[in-house]
Amino acid sequence: MLKTINTVGISLALLASAFSFSAMAQDKLTVGVDTAFVPFEFKQGDKYVGFDIDLWNAIAKKMGVEYTLQPMDFSGLIPGLQSRNIDVAMAGITITPVRAQAVDFSDPYYNADLLMAVKSSATGINKFSDLAGKKVGLKQGTAAATYMKAHVKADYVEFPNIDNAYLDLQAGNIDAVVHDSPNVLYYVKTAGDGKIKATGENDSVLPQQYGFALQKNSPYTKRVDEALKALRADGTYNKIYLKWFDKEPK
Ligand code: GLN
Numbered sequence: 455m456l457k458t459i460n461t462v463g464i465s466l467a468l469l470a471s472a473f474s475f476s477a478m479a480q481d482k483l484t485v486g487v488d489t490a491f492v493p494f495e496f497k498q499g500d501k502y503v504g505f506d507i508d509l510w511n512a513i514a515k516k517m518g519v520e521y522t523l524q525p526m527d528f529s530g531l532i533p534g535l536q537s538r539n540i541d542v543a544m545a546g547i548t549i550t551p552v553r554a555q556a557v558d559f560s561d562p563y564y565n566a567d568l569l570m571a572v573k574s575s576a577t578g579i580n581k582f583s584d585l586a587g588k589k590v591g592l593k594q595g596t597a598a599a600t601y602m603k604a605h606v607k608a609d610y611v612e613f614p615n616i617d618n619a620y621l622d623l624q625a626g627n628i629d630a631v632v633h634d635s636p637n638v639l640y641y642v643k644t645a646g647d648g649k650i651k652a653t654g655e656n657d658s659v660l661p662q663q664y665g666f667a668l669q670k671n672s673p674y675t676k677r678v679d680e681a682l683k684a685l686r687a688d689g690t691y692n693k694i695y696l697k698w699f700d701k702e703p704k
Pocket of ligand 1: 597
């Protein structure tokens with residue numbers, strides 16, 4: 455009898471340690487991150503910085519999980535979640551019904567729209583429809599690219615990385631770049647160096663919200679939402695927002 459109890463005891467102990475081991479192994483998340491989407495994620499020296507990077511770091515702390523960042527092109531993020539190569543994706547990802555069929559989304563954490571970037575000297579491009587017939591840079595796989603191609607007949611050039619589109623705009627190879635409003639505004643203010651300006655503010659064509667993306671039916675989605683809620687309540691979200699956008703969220 456004693457022997458039986460002992461055997462049960464040992465196998466329970468084994469089971470428990472196997473369990474905690476797998477829980478630990480599981481709680482090291484691989485987080486896919488876009489290589490360049492100012493000011494949400496971008497490389498400064500050899501480190502990734504930005505609003506998403508800070509917010510995710512605070513979320514992971516609240517959840518008590520470790521993670522490693524895996525930089526990749528934007529268009530690889532959702533496939534990466536579907537093939538289970540990454541656990542989470544952050545890239546100021548627009549929550550859309552089509553994407554929500556393939557992946558889980560956290561609660562929304564940022565509101566955006568689209569804007570155009572044009573040369574500072576450019577006139578005559580004020581509305582998105584003014585881009586008809588123009589040469590326009592877009593970023594592969596983005597909500598902006600899908601929207602523009604469906605709504606305005608222009609000559610589109612698609613880039614894996616929007617920074618290269620902005621450089622082509624400054625070089626005069628294209629007439630405009632269309633991308634998410636916070637990205638256009640931040641780029642114009644920083645690397646744009648007075649050579650390009652934002653336009654289209656009065657033409658709200660694609661109001662949208664960003665979320666963190668996770669594998670479909672991920673056990674972490676609810677925990678991310680709980681952490682996000684707690685960070686909104688304790689002022690951390692506002693602090694991070696203020697740091698990157700110089701104003702409080704609306
Ligand atoms: N918000 C855009 C989208 O999800 C793209 C953001 C980005 O370029 N990282 O389509």
